[in-house]
Amino acid sequence: MSKTMKIERQALVPRLRFPKFRGAGEWEIKRLGDKDVSDFVKNRTRLNELNLDSYISTENILPDFGGIKKASKLPPSGSFTTYTPGDVLVANIRPYLKKIWVADRKGGASNDVVVVRPKSGVNSSFFASLLKSDAFIDYVMKGAKGVKMPRGDISLMKEYILAVPNTEEQQKIANFFSSLDALIAAQANKIDALKTHKKGLMQQLFPKEGETVPRLRFPEFRELGSWQYKNAGLLFSNRTEKGEDDLPLYSVTINDGVTKRDSLERKIDNISQASGNKKALRYDLIYNMMRMWQGASGVASEDCMVSPAYVVLKPKLNVCPSFFGYLFKTHDFLNTLTAHSQGLTKDRLRLYFKDFAQISLPIPHIDEQRMIANCLSSLDALIAINSDKLDALKSHNEGLMQQLFPRREAMDV
Known part of the structure; x- marks a missing residue:
C-alpha cells in the first residue's frame, strides 16, 4: 500500500x-479555501463609491472567460463586495457559462459574484489560471443548487482541490x-x-x-437615382409546401440565421412526420413569425424542412434574397417589423405573412x-x-x- x-x-x-x-x-496539494491559498472576500463597498466602470455583476461578466463589458446601469441601492486588482471574480449564477474575470482595477461586485483573493505566497496570474478552467467549472456545477438558475455552493468551492508548485x-x-x-x-x-x-x-x-x-x-x-419602394407581397410569395422525408431539418436563429437543427446546443422537439413541417428551397428567405421583430430570419443554404411556425418567403424575379436578409437585420427595419407584428405584449408579437406582405421594402x-x-x-x-x-x-x-x-x-x- x-x-x-x-x-x-x-x-x-x-x-x-x-x-x-x-x-x-511534485507539486503540493491544497484546497482553495486554505488560509495560505486564498480569501473569500467579505469586505463591502458603498454604492456612492462605484461607477459604471467599477461595478461588476453577473450581467457584465462575459461568458467563456471572455472578460467584462461596461455596466449598463448601477443598482438603486445596496452595498457590494470589494474587489482589488488580481482578485478573481466568479459569477455564481449558472456557473456553466464560465463567467470568470481577473480584476485589473478596484471596485464592487454584486452579491451574485464571488470574489476570491489569492494570498501573498500565490502568484495571482497562476491562481487565476487554476480557476479559469473547465475543471473548476465542472466541480462547481456538481455542487450547484437549482435547476433553471443553478447557483454554486461557496462552502463547496472552498473545498476545491488544487496543486501548487514553487x-x-x-x-x-x-x-x-x-x-x-x-x-x-x-x-x-x-x-x-x-x-x-x-x-x-x-x-x-x-x-x-x-x-x-x-x-x-x-x-x-451613383447615377441610377433613388431606390424604389414596393410592398413585400410583390417581391415574395408565401411558400406553404409540406416537408419531405429526405430533406434536412433547419431552425431559424437570431444570431446565426438558418442553421441545421442538430447543430444547435439547445434541445428542440422535432415533429415526427415530415409533412408536419414546411418545405423550403435554397435561397428562400425564412423567418420565425414569433421572433422576426428580434431578427430571427435568414436565407436557406440548401433545400430543407423548417418548423410550421416559420414563414417561408419565395423570392420573385429580380429579388436577391441575401440583400433582404441583411436589410431585415438593420436597426431601422427591425423597428418596422415590430410595428407590423400583432400581439398584446412584446413577447407575444407575431408577424404573419399577410401583415408582412403590406410592408413597403426598398429595392x-x-x-x-x-x-x-x-x-x-x-x-x-x-x-x-x-x-x-x-x-x-x-x-x-x-x-x-x-x-x-x-x-x-x-x-x-
Missing part, C-alpha cells in the same frame, strides 16, 4: 513541464498563459472590430427610414442588391474565419492547461 501511495504522490506533476523545473519534484514555477506558468491570453484577447478584439465595421456598413448601405438613397453607394450605381436594381449582399457576405466570411482562429486558440489554451497542470485524478485525497 505504501508503494502505491508513493507512486501516486510522484505522479502529482504536470505531463508537460518547463525544462528548468523537471527535477523540481513560486518560481508559478511565475513561469503565469507568464506563459498571460502571453496566450493576450493573443486570445487580440483575436477577440479583431472580431469585435469586424462586427462593428459590418454594423456601420449596414447603416450606410441601406437608406435611413423615410429616405430613398443610401449614404454610402458603390460608384457604378434597388438587382445588380446593386447583389453587390451589397456580396460585400456584407464577404465580411461575414472574414468574421467566420477569425472566429475559427479564436476557437482554435481557446482549444489550444485548454489543451495546454491540461498538460501544464497535474491530472485531477492524481489529486484525490
Whole structure:
C-alpha cells in the first residue's frame, strides 16, 4: 500500500513541464479555501463609491472567460463586495457559462459574484489560471443548487482541490498563459472590430427610414437615382409546401440565421412526420413569425424542412434574397417589423405573412442588391474565419492547461 501511495504522490506533476523545473519534484496539494491559498472576500463597498466602470455583476461578466463589458446601469441601492486588482471574480449564477474575470482595477461586485483573493505566497496570474478552467467549472456545477438558475455552493468551492508548485514555477506558468491570453484577447478584439465595421456598413448601405438613397453607394450605381419602394407581397410569395422525408431539418436563429437543427446546443422537439413541417428551397428567405421583430430570419443554404411556425418567403424575379436578409437585420427595419407584428405584449408579437406582405421594402436594381449582399457576405466570411482562429486558440489554451497542470485524478485525497 505504501508503494502505491508513493507512486501516486510522484505522479502529482504536470505531463508537460518547463525544462528548468523537471527535477523540481511534485507539486503540493491544497484546497482553495486554505488560509495560505486564498480569501473569500467579505469586505463591502458603498454604492456612492462605484461607477459604471467599477461595478461588476453577473450581467457584465462575459461568458467563456471572455472578460467584462461596461455596466449598463448601477443598482438603486445596496452595498457590494470589494474587489482589488488580481482578485478573481466568479459569477455564481449558472456557473456553466464560465463567467470568470481577473480584476485589473478596484471596485464592487454584486452579491451574485464571488470574489476570491489569492494570498501573498500565490502568484495571482497562476491562481487565476487554476480557476479559469473547465475543471473548476465542472466541480462547481456538481455542487450547484437549482435547476433553471443553478447557483454554486461557496462552502463547496472552498473545498476545491488544487496543486501548487514553487513560486518560481508559478511565475513561469503565469507568464506563459498571460502571453496566450493576450493573443486570445487580440483575436477577440479583431472580431469585435469586424462586427462593428459590418454594423456601420449596414447603416450606410441601406437608406435611413423615410429616405430613398443610401449614404454610402458603390460608384457604378451613383447615377441610377433613388431606390424604389414596393410592398413585400410583390417581391415574395408565401411558400406553404409540406416537408419531405429526405430533406434536412433547419431552425431559424437570431444570431446565426438558418442553421441545421442538430447543430444547435439547445434541445428542440422535432415533429415526427415530415409533412408536419414546411418545405423550403435554397435561397428562400425564412423567418420565425414569433421572433422576426428580434431578427430571427435568414436565407436557406440548401433545400430543407423548417418548423410550421416559420414563414417561408419565395423570392420573385429580380429579388436577391441575401440583400433582404441583411436589410431585415438593420436597426431601422427591425423597428418596422415590430410595428407590423400583432400581439398584446412584446413577447407575444407575431408577424404573419399577410401583415408582412403590406410592408413597403426598398429595392434597388438587382445588380446593386447583389453587390451589397456580396460585400456584407464577404465580411461575414472574414468574421467566420477569425472566429475559427479564436476557437482554435481557446482549444489550444485548454489543451495546454491540461498538460501544464497535474491530472485531477492524481489529486484525490
